[in-house]
Amino acid sequence: MVTCYLSYIIDPYKVKEFEHYAKLWIPLVEKFGGKHHGYFLPSEGANNVALALFTFPSLAAYEQYREDSFNDPECQAAFKYAEDTRCILSYERSFFRPVFEGSV
Template sequence: MITCHLRYVIDPTQLKTFEHYGKLWIALVNRLGGIHHGYLLPSEGANNIALASFSFPSLAAYEAYRIRSQTDPECQAAFKLADDTRCILSYERSFFRPVFE
């Protein structure tokens, strides 16, 4: 299993738009074979940082998801929402492997 962790720098004036964007991606990742662990939105402290994590069975499965997302109409609409509203200023993507007992 591999977990993708995203750290977003968001426009705090677009928080509701970003939350809508996140809800779209939760369903999309799940539909395309992943397990979305949700988004963490600003509450106290920094008002422009948000986090998200989702997992796939393997890096190859994640890469297949990325390829599918480039042609999936719902994914394209979600990408367009972020581009049109500029709710995401930048993001970092990191990959982790979980450790269980």
């Protein structure tokens, strides 16, 4: 299992647009076999940092999702929405493996 951690720098004047973008992606990740754990928008502190977490069974499954998303019309529309609104200034992607109680 691998969890993708996305850290976004967003335009603080376009949080509503970024929230719409986030809501587009949650079902799309799940459509391609992932489990979305949500987006996290600014509240207190920095007003331009947002996060997202989602999990795939393996890095290979994540890579397949990425490849498939580039050919999916709904995913393309979500990419275009972010580009058109310019709500995302930059992002950084990292991968983690979860540790659960009792796991070895």
